[in-house]
Amino acid sequence: MMQENCWRPGTMVNAVRKDIFSVPSDIELDPGCRLLRKAGNTTLSSDGLLDEVLVLREDSAIELPESGPSSRSFIVSTELYDSIEDGDVGMFTGRGNVRVILSRRANHNTLLVTERCDNRCSFCSQPPKQNNDDWLLSQAAMALAAFGSEETVGISGGEPLLYGDAFVKFLDFVQKSSPKTDLHVLSNGRAFSDSSFAKKIGARASSNITFGIPLYASLGEVHDELVGAPGAFSDTVKGLINAGNAGIPIELRFIPTQMNLDEIVPTIEFVLRCLSNVIQISIMNLEPTGWARKNWSNLYCDPSIYARDLKRGVRMVRDAGLPVLLFNYPLCHLPEELRDAAVKSISDWKNFYPEECDDCVLKQSCSGYFSSSQGKFHESPRKIV
Ligand code: SF4
Structure with a gap:
């Protein structure tokens, strides 16, 4: 079973790049890495080595399911969306946040x-x-x-x-x-x-x-x-x-x-x-x-x-x-x-x-x-x- 210890020391204040973000409380993702997708990727694939999570802005025009299992694959967070590139990797800690551990920026x-x-x-x-x-x-x-x-x-x-x-x-x-x-x-x-x-x-x-x-x-x-x-x-x-x-x-x-x-x-x-x-x-x-x-x-x-x-x-x-x-x-x-x-x-x-x-x-x-x-x-x- 995956443990919940930290991936790296905590995010620092005033850092040049923020790397840790809150996950909305209605999202329940098990601890572990996922590929963060954006830029209109509405069809998620689980063929890869990592599960994928679609990150959306709050003003996104994409209609999201209100409930049900597929809602686990979406995160609505403008801050996270604006801070990542499509295909970055996030480590979900299981404690309500995600750390971007591999960033193209x-x-x-x-x-x-x-x-x-x-x-x-x-x-x-x-x-x-x-x-x-x-x-x-x-x-x-x-x-x-x-x-x-x-x-x-x-x-x-x-x-x-x-x-x-x-x-x-x-x-x-x-x-x-x-x-x-x-x-x-x-x-x-x-x-x-x-x-x-x-x-x-x-x-x-x-x-x-x-x-x-x-x-x-x-x-x-x-x-x-x-x-x-x-x-x-x-x-x-x-x-x-x-x-x-x-x-x-x-x-x-x-x-x-x-x-x-x-x-x-x-x-x-x-x-x-x-x-x-x-x-x-x-x-x-x-x-x-x-x-x-x-x-x-x-x-x-x-x-x-x-x-x-x-x-x-x-x-x-x-x-x-x-x-x-x-x-x-x-x-x-x-x-x-x-x-x-x-x-x-x-x-x-x-x-x-x-x-x-x-x-x-x-x-x-x-x-x-x-x-x-x-x-x-x-x-x-x-x-x-
Ligand atoms: S040398 Fe570096 S640390 Fe010193 S004042 Fe300039 S930018 Fe700041």
């Missing part, structure tokens, strides 16, 4: 496939749960097949690779049913310490399946403390080596915190010297969500404090001929010479720009802020020099 789509994890990162944005949530993986497979994106979709957790061979089947299904969809999988990489598993994934991973794997230090004790799991560093490093040897394209991630500030340069050096098949290094500003909020005062560090190491690290990666990107940094928080490495990385459903940004000449290219930073986690925009 989104700047980036990500699907959460489990909330279970074998790490306990002190800044985890999606604190792990123990419940069996296998349904998330099967729903994600159906959603991807029905959505048929020709862009990259993120797969996140929890730790997706805890599924083991079921995740291999998931990749096979998505590649077969939606061959133009590229996947970017966020993983702690520990499962790749099993070289035979890394080879299985490697046989499927090509340029259209990449893995984002974080390494938070070159020292085991620092990485293990940050991820709250003794032995994690050893597994992740073995995993990174096996993944590289298996031909899995790796985006290596690093999040600077108070606990690993001295490790920016040594970690980059370690990655450049010892790992293969790393196609990009991403350095990410902390997101004030989940456990990062309660640990914020012990974790967050203003980028100006580590700007010198950041510059050095970026230069090292560039000298090695690799792309290096800075995620989640307001441009005015970075030294000018690093701004060309920063990208608009925050998903629109959790992205916001405070009033001060309205007249900023950098706004078009700036990542802005996480909506969750509003309040005590907000670091104000700065004068651009």
Whole structure:
């Protein structure tokens, strides 16, 4: 039976794109994904992998049945209609709302496939749960097949690779049913310490399946403390080596915190010297969500404090001929010479720009802020020099 746990953290106030909507109280849909149809699709088909729901404006000229089973296939909501494209995918929570989880208007789509994890990162944005949530993986497979994106979709957790061979089947299904969809999988990489598993994934991973794997230090004790799991560093490093040897394209991630500030340069050096098949290094500003909020005062560090190491690290990666990107940094928080490495990385459903940004000449290219930073986690925009 499908559980009613959240698909992703709740919608943020003032976000660039709203993603969660109330479902009229007379609509009773079981929890799960459905294809959202609009634009005059009056004939609904259930031939596909997902059931379909027709979304109508309140002023629609289409006559709806007043009652009966077919009324379950209609939602009259002008707000939802105006916020979606035909063929978006909605997750009905069973609690009176629908979250648009795959949107053709989104700047980036990500699907959460489990909330279970074998790490306990002190800044985890999606604190792990123990419940069996296998349904998330099967729903994600159906959603991807029905959505048929020709862009990259993120797969996140929890730790997706805890599924083991079921995740291999998931990749096979998505590649077969939606061959133009590229996947970017966020993983702690520990499962790749099993070289035979890394080879299985490697046989499927090509340029259209990449893995984002974080390494938070070159020292085991620092990485293990940050991820709250003794032995994690050893597994992740073995995993990174096996993944590289298996031909899995790796985006290596690093999040600077108070606990690993001295490790920016040594970690980059370690990655450049010892790992293969790393196609990009991403350095990410902390997101004030989940456990990062309660640990914020012990974790967050203003980028100006580590700007010198950041510059050095970026230069090292560039000298090695690799792309290096800075995620989640307001441009005015970075030294000018690093701004060309920063990208608009925050998903629109959790992205916001405070009033001060309205007249900023950098706004078009700036990542802005996480909506969750509003309040005590907000670091104000700065004068651009
Ligand atoms: S003022 Fe706003 S838009 Fe401009 S750089 Fe800062 S955060 Fe970005």
